[in-house]
Amino acid sequence: MGSRFFQAIGVWPLLAALAILFFLPAAVIIANSVTEPPGAGLSNFRRVLADPTFFRFAMNTVKIAIIVSIFTGVIGYFYAYAMYRAGPALRAFLLTCALLPLWTSLLVRSFAWSVILRDTGIVNWLLISAGVVDHPIGMMRTLFAVTIGMIQILLPFTILPAYTSMRRFDSNLIAAARSLGASPRRAFWQVFFPSTQVGLAAGLVLVFVLSLGYYITPVLLGGPSDQPVAVLITAQITSQLDWGAAGAMSAIVTAAVLLMLAVGWNALKKIFLV
Amino acid sequence: MRSGIRHAIAVGASALALALTPLGSTAADKALVWVDGGGAFHDAMQEYILDTWKAPEGFSVVPVAGTDNAKLRAMVEANRVVWDVYNGDNTWGTDADGKWLEPLDYSVIPRDEIIAGFAGTYRVANTIYSIQLAYNTDQVKTPPSGWADFFDLQKYPGKRAVMDYSAGGIFEIALLADGVAPDALYPLDIDRAIAKLDTIKPSLVFWQSGAQSEELVGSGEVAMVMTYNARAYDAKVAQKMPVDYIFAGQILAASYLSVPKGSRYVPQAMSLIAHAVSAEANGMPSNDLPLAPSNAKAKVSEAMAPDLPTSHLEEGYAIFDDQWIAANSAMLEERYQAWKSASQ
Numbered sequence: 132m133g134s135r136f137f138q139a140i141g142v143w144p145l146l147a148a149l150a151i152l153f154f155l156p157a158a159v160i161i162a163n164s165v166t167e168p169p170g171a172g173l174s175n176f177r178r179v180l181a182d183p184t185f186f187r188f189a190m191n192t193v194k195i196a197i198i199v200s201i202f203t204g205v206i207g208y209f210y211a212y213a214m215y216r217a218g219p220a221l222r223a224f225l226l227t228c229a230l231l232p233l234w235t236s237l238l239v240r241s242f243a244w245s246v247i248l249r250d251t252g253i254v255n256w257l258l259i260s261a262g263v264v265d266h267p268i269g270m271m272r273t274l275f276a277v278t279i280g281m282i283q284i285l286l287p288f289t290i291l292p293a294y295t296s297m298r299r300f301d302s303n304l305i306a307a308a309r310s311l312g313a314s315p316r317r318a319f320w321q322v323f324f325p326s327t328q329v330g331l332a333a334g335l336v337l338v339f340v341l342s343l344g345y346y347i348t349p350v351l352l353g354g355p356s357d358q359p360v361a362v363l364i365t366a367q368i369t370s371q372l373d374w375g376a377a378g379a380m381s382a383i384v385t386a387a388v389l390l391m392l393a394v395g396w397n398a399l400k401k402i403f404l405v
Numbered sequence: 406m407r408s409g410i411r412h413a414i415a416v417g418a419s420a421l422a423l424a425l426t427p428l429g430s431t432a433a434d435k436a437l438v439w440v441d442g443g444g445a446f447h448d449a450m451q452e453y454i455l456d457t458w459k460a461p462e463g464f465s466v467v468p469v470a471g472t473d474n475a476k477l478r479a480m481v482e483a484n485r486v487v488w489d490v491y492n493g494d495n496t497w498g499t500d501a502d503g504k505w506l507e508p509l510d511y512s513v514i515p516r517d518e519i520i521a522g523f524a525g526t527y528r529v530a531n532t533i534y535s536i537q538l539a540y541n542t543d544q545v546k547t548p549p550s551g552w553a554d555f556f557d558l559q560k561y562p563g564k565r566a567v568m569d570y571s572a573g574g575i576f577e578i579a580l581l582a583d584g585v586a587p588d589a590l591y592p593l594d595i596d597r598a599i600a601k602l603d604t605i606k607p608s609l610v611f612w613q614s615g616a617q618s619e620e621l622v623g624s625g626e627v628a629m630v631m632t633y634n635a636r637a638y639d640a641k642v643a644q645k646m647p648v649d650y651i652f653a654g655q656i657l658a659a660s661y662l663s664v665p666k667g668s669r670y671v672p673q674a675m676s677l678i679a680h681a682v683s684a685e686a687n688g689m690p691s692n693d694l695p696l697a698p699s700n701a702k703a704k705v706s707e708a709m710a711p712d713l714p715t716s717h718l719e720e721g722y723a724i725f726d727d728q729w730i731a732a733n734s735a736m737l738e739e740r741y742q743a744w745k746s747a748s749q
Contacts, residue, residue, distance in 0.1 A: 184743045191746070250564075251625050271626075272610060350613065355606075356748040363742060369475050370496075370570065371738055 161385060163378030175379035185363060185380065192359040192384075195274070195349065196342035199281045204335045206282070207289025211330070214290070215297040229290045232283060241351045244280040245271060248352070272354035280352045285341060289334030292402045296330025333402040336395030340388050360384055436467040437673050441492040441660075443470025445639065445694060450492070450681075453689035454531075458680045461673055472497075477665050481505045486667040489674040490681075495658040496572050498528030501731040507664040510675040515700070518684060522724070523659055523699045530659035530699035531681045532690060535714035535722070536574040539637035539650035544628040551654040551721070552582035555629050556605050563628025566621045569611035571741035572730050574656050575602070577723060578631055581654050587723035592733075595740050602744065611745070622648055634714050638695045642712075652717035657724045659699060 164175050179185050214225045232240060247253045248270040255267035270276055300323065308318040346361040360380060367377035392399070439455060441447050447470055455466045469488070474497050480486045481504075491497075498506060506527040516524050523530035538555055540548070544563050554561055555578065567575050576598040580590055583601045602609075610627050612618040618632040619639060623646030630637075637650040662681060664674045680686055688703030690696050697715040698705060710716050730737065 182739075184739065184746060187746050188742075249624075249626050355609070355611065355745045358746060366738060366742065369473070370572070371735060372475055372478055373735070374475075 157381075157385070160374075160378055161382045163374040164382045165378075167375035167378060171375050175375040176382075179376055179379045179383070185360070188358060188360045188363045189383075191357055192343055192361075195277060195281070195345070195357065195359065196339050198274075198278055199285060199342050200335050200339045202278065202282050203285050203289045203338045204331055207286050207334055208293045208331045210286070211290050211293035211297055214294050229287050233287050237284065237347055240284055241280055241348045244276065244283075244348075245351055248276050248279075271352065272357075274353070274357050276352035277349050277357050280348045281342060281345060284348065285338045288337045288341065289331070292333040292337070293327065293330040295402055296327040296333075300326050329398050329401050332395060332398035336391060336399060340391050343384060343388055343391075434465045435463055435670065435673075437464055437489045437670050437677060438467050438469055438487055439490045439492070439677070440469045440472055440488045442472050445643075446635070446660075446696075449690040449693045449696070453692065454681045454686055455677075457686055457689070458677055461676065464670070464673055466677065474502075478505050481666050484667060486665045486669070488665050489668045489670050490677055491663050491665055492531065492660055493528075493663060494660055495725050495727050496730060496734070498525065498661045498663040499727050499731040500526055501728075502663075503527055505666055507666050507668060507671055507674075509664070509678065510672075513675050513679045514682060515679065515684070518700045518702050519682060520699055520701050525661075528661035528663040529678060529682055531662050531678075531687065532696035533657060533659045533699055533715060534696055535634045535652070535655040535657050536568075536578070536631055537634045537637055537650050537652055537655040537714070538629060539622055539632055539640065539648055540629045541622050541625050541627070542647045542649050543625055548649065548651060549629065550651070552578045553584075555631070556582040556601060558605060558608060561628060564608045564610050564626065565605060566610040566612050566618055566627040566630040566632075568618070568631060569613050571737040572734055574631065574658075574725070575741070576737070577656055577725070578654075581656075581723060587654075587721065590723055591726040591729045593729075593737075595737075599740070599744050619644060619646065619648075622646070634712075635694055635696060638712055651720075652714060652722075653720040655714055655717070655720075655722045657714060657722055660696075 165171055165173065167175070210225070210229065214222050214229075217225060245252070249255070250267035250269065250271065252271070254270065255264075258264045259267065304322050304326070305318050308322045309315070313321065343359075344361060345359055346365070349357055349359050350362060361384075364377045364380045364384075367373045367380065437460070439450075441450055447468060451468060455468065458466065460466060472491065472493050474493065477488060477491060477493075480488065503526065508526050509524075509529055511524075514524075514529055516529075519529060520533075523533070538549060538552065540561075541563075545561055549555065549561060555565060567578075576593050576595060577590055579598040579601040580594060581587065583597060585594070585597075610621060612621060612630070612632075615633055615636040618630050619636050621627045622630040622632070623640050623644060625647075634650070634652075634655065637648065640646045640648040641650065662678045664671060664678070668674055682700050684700050684702035684704075686703075687698040687700040688705045691698065691705040691709045691713060695709055695712040695714070697713045705713060714722075
């Protein structure tokens with residue numbers, strides 16, 4: 132009886148929760164872009180788009196998203212391949228390691244990186260104790276720190292789609308390619324990779340989109356020139372009370388996210404909707 | 406539709422207020438909601454101000470931690486005000502914010518006892534604090550003498566931590582370090598401040614919360630920090646970190662009490678504010694924290710006196726010009742973000 136009940140109501144409660152807790156507030160914030168101050172029209176968009184500072188923060192955001200996507204794509208794909216080739220026990224271990232970061236608070240993970248990377252942190256302490264360097268290497272508040280922190284946090288989003296596509300791969304095809312004389316390397320690149328690259332693409336889209344909205348990690352680990360648009364939006368809302376400009380910036384970021392999702396829709400559909 | 410999120414915020418806040426209502430209060434109790442920044446500051450306010458207030462019959466005070474100017478504004482605009490007394494920082498409550506606040510009732514609040522400059526139409530100061538220079542005693546052996554030393558990387562090597570906020574004093578300390586007289590700070594010469602800040606920009610670390618400022622200087626990640634005097638005191642005395650601080654060149658600021666427009670209990674809120682700034686209660690928080698009273702007649706803790714900003718005025722100080730800052734906040738923010746994000 133219970134399962135029939137849940138079948139009957141289906142995903143509607145979830146959708147309702149999403150609508151109330153996410154779509155409605157997001158719509159209100161974006162609506163601010165044309166209603167705040169009253170009669171604003173498109174003036175907020177003109178103001179924001181003409182602002183060189185907004186442009187700089189937007190470029191920082193895109194730059195970080197691209198770098199993080201490339202690294203998580205490559206590492207995630209080969210991590211998934213290792214899972215695919217591993218025996219059951221090792222695979223379970225690798226899966227747990229991949230998922231572990233998802234179960235830890237984003238704030239805690241970002242702060243943990245700052246403890247590891249800062250001048251008085253673990254890495255510099257080890258390097259100085261071992262006599263490798265005399266003075267601490269400045270790793271905190273750099274693009275390097277932001278990148279490494281975000282890669283670690285976002286890796287599961289490339290590993291899982293890539294692994295999904297590999298599980299669906301018919302391994303007989305590799306045997307066929309080998310029997311027809313292909314080297315292992317050639318069988319991988321000409322048979323396996325083309326069949327599984329859709330998983331890689333889906334992961335790249337997810338990571339890129341998620342990177343566009345990152346806030347805590349760049350704030351904690353990045354330097355002044357690595358700060359994303361989210362920081363500027365927060366400052367507009369909390370210290371300037373300029374909800375119109377914040378709404379316009381949010382609308383622009385949302386449009387970029389929707390555009391990316393549209394571009395990657397085919398890949399996402401194949402991995403998550405089949 | 407547009408009031409949807411504001412309604413949601415207000416409902417959430419009132420649910421929180423209800424959840425925080427002390428056990429034992431009856432349903433007939435009317436809850437006067439007091440909002441402050443929480444932490445040790447709130448503990449002092451609770452013990453010496455809220456608990457010592459003789460609430461009108463049927464009223465009790467419910468504290469909420471987390472001041473948020475944007476949230477206050479949202480409540481007022483949605484006409485769902487669940488906060489009654491708001492203990493904001495110095496950037497909030499000038500005449501520029503008048504449309505979101507009730508004018509204070511100086512027939513009950515003792516305006517003539519408040520130190521000149523700290524009582525306005527919409528706000529009255531309850532504590533006076535300052536932005537000061539604190540340093541890590543392992544890295545800095547000779548105490549610095551002012552902000553000029555903060556900018557002197559030759560004399561005092563090491564990183565510097567600054568508040569990540571355009572109106573928090575970063576431009577002010579640069580100008581003071583560059584030799585501008587404290588009483589000639591405003592209007593701020595932003596170009597000159599930025600030129601000075603650029604001389605140490607690669608060594609700057611930006612902190613977002615007071616706790617972070619303590620951690621940065623206490624761990625030795627930075628040699629010096631500009632921070633709230635209560636944070637510097639906390640790092641040295643409560644956390645026992647290798648930290649000390651100087652008062653020379655401090656910038657005085659105050660935390661202010663105000664009443665959101667549309668509060669349900671305006672007269673009671675005024676009465677609580679009158680108590681908070683009264684000669685009897687106003688000096689009491691100095692028993693625990695280095696916060697100076699705003700009431701000239703209030704007595705301070707003798708043990709704390711050496712750590713109060715107001716005990717060191719002869720060493721030189723500046724005062725935030727909140728009206729000028731409020732009138733120029735958009736410009737300050739724009740210049741700040743442009744400067745900060747520019748790569749060198």
